[in-house]
Amino acid sequence: MLQELVELDFIERYVPITTAIKRATAARKPAESRHTRYAIADEYLQFYYRFIDRHAADIDKGKYSRNPTQAISRQDFSKLMGFSFERWCRKNEYLIARQMRFADVVEYFHGPWYEHGSVQIDLMFIRKDSKLIICEVKYNNESTLTQQVIRDVQEKVDAFLAANPKYARHTVETALITTEPAPQAIAREGYFTYLITAEQLLERAGTQQ
Numbered sequence: 001m002l003q004e005l006v007e008l009d010f011i012e013r014y015v016p017i018t019t020a021i022k023r024a025t026a027a028r029k030p031a032e033s034r035h036t037r038y039a040i041a042d043e044y045l046q047f048y049y050r051f052i053d054r055h056a057a058d059i060d061k062g063k064y065s066r067n068p069t070q071a072i073s074r075q076d077f078s079k080l081m082g083f084s085f086e087r088w089c090r091k092n093e094y095l096i097a098r099q100m101r102f103a104d105v106v107e108y109f110h111g112p113w114y115e116h117g118s119v120q121i122d123l124m125f126i127r128k129d130s131k132l133i134i135c136e137v138k139y140n141n142e143s144t145l146t147q148q149v150i151r152d153v154q155e156k157v158d159a160f161l162a163a164n165p166k167y168a169r170h171t172v173e174t175a176l177i178t179t180e181p182a183p184q185a186i187a188r189e190g191y192f193t194y195l196i197t198a199e200q201l202l203e204r205a206g207t208q209q
Contacts, residue, residue, distance in 0.1 A: 014111065014112065015035055017110065035116075043084060047080065050076060085198070093110045096123075099201060099204055100133065108126060111123070111124070112124070119155055122136060131171045131173065133173045133194075145183055147189065150186065150191045153191075157174070175196060178197055178198070179197070
């Protein structure tokens with residue numbers, strides 16, 4: 001049943017990028033990874049199960065007919081938008097690679113990374129020229145993004161290299177991908193190799209038409 005839902009694009013199956021690389025380079029297809037995760041891929045279903053399904057009885061009674069926004073918590077909606085933006089970036093990694101100017105120049109693997117009990121990397125690129133690019137994806141306004149993001153990303157870099165010492169000699173770069181421009185306080189730190197906004201990615205998408 002899961003496989004059918006995946007094929008219909010209702011569900012997405014994903015694994016850590018390191019597992020994906022092992023599968024791609026293995027002589028024969030390995031067994032299903034214990035790190036495999038499944039998530040609802042359809043954007044409407046994401047919204048439905050978070051905001052409509054739980055209020056279905058009250059909606060049918062007309063409780064929210066005058067003010068539908070009462071059924072939606074702003075905090076929950078912001079979280080949903082954050083997850084949606086993260087998924088959008090993973091699905092459109094080519095636009096990000098183009099913005100970084102290596103999409104058509106260097107071969108690469110891409111995807112999230114996580115291990116049990118470890119931090120999770122939203123998206124990363126492992127390039128064939130021995131370079132790692134760790135991406136942090138944030139649905140933000142200027143006031144919600146602080147310099148703590150730098151410490152968080154460095155923690156993720158350290159965790160990945162500790163779990164995958166084979167990449168210790170790779171050059172490491174970092175990217176902050178946001179819906180709104182990052183505050184100047186973060187930009188001035190010079191920590192991130194790339195500061196990318198959703199607007200830049202959408203402009204990239206427009207040039208592909």
